[in-house]
Amino acid sequence: MREHILQLEEISKKLEPTIKKRAEWNQGIQEYADNFLNTLDDQKAFVLGEDGKDILKLEFGSEPKNLDDLLKILKKNVDSVSLNPASGGHLGYIPGGGIFPTAMGDYLAAVTNRYSGIFFGGPGAVRIENQLIRWMCELIGYPKTSLGNLSSGGSIANLIAIVTARDFHGIKSKDVEQSVIYLTNQVHHCVHKAIRIAGLREAKIRHVPMDNCFRMDTNALKKLVEKDISNGLKPFIVIGSAGTTDVGAIDPLNDIADIAEVHNLWFHIDAAYGGFFIMTDIKNPDGSTIKDKFKGVERSDSLAIDPHKGMFLSYGLGAVLIKNVQAQMESHYYQANYMQDTFEANDELSPADLSPELTKHFRGLRMWLPLQLFGIEPFKACLEEKIWLTRYFYEEVQKLGFEVGSYPELSVAIYRFIPKNSAPNEFNKKLVEYIHKDGRVFISSTTINGDFWIRIAILSFRTRLWTIDLYLEILKEGIASISKENTNAIKISNS
Ligand SMILES: Cc1ncc(COP(=O)(O)O)c(C=O)c1O
Numbered sequence: 001m002r003e004h005i006l007q008l009e010e011i012s013k014k015l016e017p018t019i020k021k022r023a024e025w026n027q028g029i030q031e032y033a034d035n036f037l038n039t040l041d042d043q044k045a046f047v048l049g050e051d052g053k054d055i056l057k058l059e060f061g062s063e064p065k066n067l068d069d070l071l072k073i074l075k076k077n078v079d080s081v082s083l084n085p086a087s088g089g090h091l092g093y094i095p096g097g098g099i100f101p102t103a104m105g106d107y108l109a110a111v112t113n114r115y116s117g118i119f120f121g122g123p124g125a126v127r128i129e130n131q132l133i134r135w136m137c138e139l140i141g142y143p144k145t146s147l148g149n150l151s152s153g154g155s156i157a158n159l160i161a162i163v164t165a166r167d168f169h170g171i172k173s174k175d176v177e178q179s180v181i182y183l184t185n186q187v188h189h190c191v192h193k194a195i196r197i198a199g200l201r202e203a204k205i206r207h208v209p210m211d212n213c214f215r216m217d218t219n220a221l222k223k224l225v226e227k228d229i230s231n232g233l234k235p236f237i238v239i240g241s242a243g244t245t246d247v248g249a250i251d252p253l254n255d256i257a258d259i260a261e262v263h264n265l266w267f268h269i270d271a272a273y274g275g276f277f278i279m280t281d282i283k284n285p286d287g288s289t290i291k292d293k294f295k296g297v298e299r300s301d302s303l304a305i306d307p308h309k310g311m312f313l314s315y316g317l318g319a320v321l322i323k324n325v326q327a328q329m330e331s332h333y334y335q336a337n338y339m340q341d342t343f344e345a346n347d348e349l350s351p352a353d354l355s356p357e358l359t360k361h362f363r364g365l366r367m368w369l370p371l372q373l374f375g376i377e378p379f380k381a382c383l384e385e386k387i388w389l390t391r392y393f394y395e396e397v398q399k400l401g402f403e404v405g406s407y408p409e410l411s412v413a414i415y416r417f418i419p420k421n422s423a424p425n426e427f428n429k430k431l432v433e434y435i436h437k438d439g440r441v442f443i444s445s446t447t448i449n450g451d452f453w454i455r456i457a458i459l460s461f462r463t464r465l466w467t468i469d470l471y472l473e474i475l476k477e478g479i480a481s482i483s484k485e486n487t488n489a490i491k492i493s494n495s
Pocket residue numbers: 093094152153154155156188190243244245270271272273274306318
């Protein structure tokens with residue numbers, strides 16, 4: 001047996017590269033990363049037509065492969081196809097960019113493989129994660145006793161909050177059909193997913209009407225809640241948004257908080273996109289400030305906020321903040337006999353007791369490192385820059401003949417070209433196709449009340465004034481090209 005073990009050891013030792021090999025691989029990876037970053041401004045934000053399927057040809061065989069060859073394959077099939085989320089030209093969905101120290105934090109977290117699930121096993125790592133959560137709680141105005149969890153993103157953050165609210169209100173399966181959830185139809189779709197995953201599919205979902213800026217109409221909310229109560233139903237949660245994905249709208253948080261307080265509703269806010277804008281010092285045209293728009297945010301019970309959006313980190317870090325930590329624990333903790341050695345160490349609450357995860361990525365390091373290395377100031381400046389870029393775009397795009405949606409509350413705006421001789425929806429769809437084919441920037445579209453709108457979402461830290469000027473040029477070129485195509489088509493059909 002000893003001999004067999006030693007034979008296996010010889011092979012398994014290959015999993016620990018030598019110092020020389022590590023240096024060689026490190027150099028290869030670093031050169032790849034440097035080359036990627038140094039050429040970003042010349043790379044397209046979107047590459048249409050390539051879909052990376054050749055990656056599947058590379059099977060997992062028993063023969064080791066060479067790093068250089070693998071990097072070439074990755075470059076061709078992964079890093080040169082479709083959307084380039086690192087590009088400052090990414091102006092669609094909700095971008096972020098991916099600041100470099102995120103990668104340094106991930107690298108260290110992976111090399112040291114520190115455990116950040118339970119305080120006993122990784123007290124330093126857990127302290128870092130909880131300190132970051134408390135820092136975000138402070139930004140929002142939550143009391144010091146609040147906590148939450150660092151999640152993989154906004155979807156899981158919203159899920160943790162909804163599950164906590166469900167259990168806090170004691171909703172068992174038999175109660176689900178009588179339970180009522182209030183939200184607007186602008187809420188992010190991950191909230192609907194979370195409701196389903198939380199076993200609340202059969203709950204009554206009230207889509208509260210909105211004002212013409214897509215913000216929740218709180219008079220309508222009040223009436224709906226009162227009606228449901230008088231009909232014997234059990235309203236238990238209202239979900240507001242601080243920065244909707246479609247248009248960046250912020251619901252009237254303080255008014256929602258009033259109603260939630262009167263009727264004992266759990267008030268959850270999805271601020272996954274908009275949350276960090278609370279750091280900005282910017283005036284709105286009506287004299288109010290961006291901070292004013294967040295008034296009442298501190299009165300909510302829970303809030304989702306995504307550092308991989310508003311802190312520009314690479315994908316993989318969201319957060320949920322929760323005031324009633326005991327309620328969060330009751331939904332998520334579990335004690336097993338084989339964990340008994342850990343029970344006494346509880347200087348800090350353990351992430352494993354506050355989320356569905358046990359063994360987890362030490363994702364806090366990817367936020368802690370950039371915050372410590374840069375300090376807060378550049379993040380704040382970058383958020384303010386994005387607001388001003390959006391305002392600049394909003395003004396300039398109208399000069400090109402575009403109709404615009406309401407004044408951007410944050411850094412998302414919608415707009416559509418109104419052509420003289422063709423249907424707007426068709427024209428704007430073609431315009432999006434033109435922009436995607438061009439690829440220098442990437443934008444996405446949405447449909448609101450049957451109208452096709454083009455969106456711009458400016459949140460990549462790499463988006464600059466020149467990017468927006470370039471996009472305005474592309475729009476001009478696109479309009480000219482589609483108009484010419486349409487005129488030729490009319491000529492042909494008339495001839
Ligand atoms: C407002 C809002 N909530 C939630 C999410 C979902 O977050 P994630 O994609 O990180 O799961 C998004 C994503 O864009 C969002 O914009």
